[in-house]
Amino acid sequence: MPQPPAAAIIKHTNPCGVALADSIATAYEKAFHADPVSAFGGIVALNRPIDAPTATVLTQTFLECVVAPGCNPDAERILQGKSKLRVLSLPDLNQGFPHTVKAIAGGLLVQARDDQRTDPTEWRVVTERQPTPAQLEELLFAWKVAKHVKSNAIVVTRDRTTLGVGAGQMNRVGSVKLALDQAGEKAKGATLASDGFFPFDDSVRRAAAAGIIAIAQPGGSVKDQDSIQAANELNLVMVFTDMRHFLH
Template structure:
């Protein structure tokens, strides 16, 4: 007679259906304490593990399945004669199916009702060991770690009398993916105070397959950090629109991070992972108009994010434009129906703030790890005036508005702004003077009044100050400082009557 070992945390109707199926197919079922009681209560006749091991569960259930009578029945290689003779000599019966549902350590981490000392009781030992043993011996044993796979097992046993080697191998692979994931969560829990441990175990779970990668010929999927359930991108909800792409995800992430730095109603429009227009306003419609006006050409086909509710009035204005993605924390009643008139428009709802403290960048053969600059400098507004002329209150407000944008622009990065509206953004240039010229020229096309300029890094030469002075419209500069020629830039600012301050903090984005 064939045997199945079943020990699960979640005891439900799906488990009962599978267990009754095994009974129908003449399988004996072995189970542990809670599972044994559940199955027996519901009309099955499982074998209690203690009746096989002749040893009771001890240490409050920490020891119940760790026994050679169980492991030998799972691990015996049935093509090796001495294995079979050996287990026969001990009257050990073979086990053909192992279904395990491990203690939910991950779910308990954020459960405030569970004291930390009791949390350790949710680290599964026996279940993981059993399912790993079954997966190792997949040539002969069916290992089930995902209860949904019981349907596949049922189908094959029903039609062929046994599971296929192809299915057993696939299920074994799922087991080792799960056990690696499970241990990674535990590892991250113990190392959560250590940013750069000697060994990093990442724990990500597929959220969705994407339309394509950076280009249509590249396949792509999106994985989320299961340990950090508060992450904004792990919890977004697509309400409407075409299938989301790799580039959409990148742009959504950046747009959402930018708008959530501001308390006033703010809009950000992203194109190719770069902000092309950002503005705050008295209301969200004003913010949207100003952000779009910042660069209406680049905004075509862009991703737009708002940090507050979208009204029906705003939705009607949005529908006059071609945009790829709309992101907001809330939508006014009736607003979604208006936006849905655009068949392919991707409508995204996000309620969580960005929370990544660590960033990972993949390189060939490894990855780089660093602290997130977004969180480190979210509230930084320190500066030192280095010129004879000081900032006005309005300039201070505008400069630090622009600084929150510049750190999301690829280096070399320059942002020119007026009030709480960007007017010229340039980044990704290989030298700073080109970036400055582009940002200034774009700003002057839109506005001839008093402007401010922010740079993500120091000015290597005073030629940038000369360029700024030639605009005859920029009267305040914010930059990190730190160049060996800082004194030249300071002297030039004093000569032209421009106010400048150093922050001492660089914002490179590669």
């Protein structure tokens, strides 16, 4: 199945706004408005060639770089008005090195890239409340975004748009608080994904108090049952992906 138009705005190697839509221009606008403050000076990745409407909205704020599979002539003329904007054309955004390399004292740390494929049909619904097809689709979107957020990662989404992102915190509760605080009132009726399991039920309860209705997490904690019990008590949907993402 072809992927819908998608846009991601990256800041300091974390996505600050990600969205899917029926057109690439709309996807970018949704991603931008997810966090317009952080989007300033960001790097934009698009999975469709840049057309004139998209180029027009891209020029409305300062961006460092835009990466897309291509750029049509009308869009090129519009973008040329932004002399400091770099536009990179990468026909296949799925291509990349199979490993990541980081410099450490005394050498290099080489790790296999996290290229695990997500199949929601293999997820386990662990709560009494079952997800609707729309909720499952939203959980899949949130889970995919969480894969690319620095651990501990928490992502809150609705309407296939990020509402809050908690990244790189020393504990998961801190990431949950950051993501929910950013989402604010928009968290009501939204979904939440966590790249790692919940070691306690406190994050589940905090999410429910903010209005979250569905959660995706890997599972695997010795206290999984506490989180499941809290989710049932609060009438939440919770799925276990049985897969962990952990980005450093």
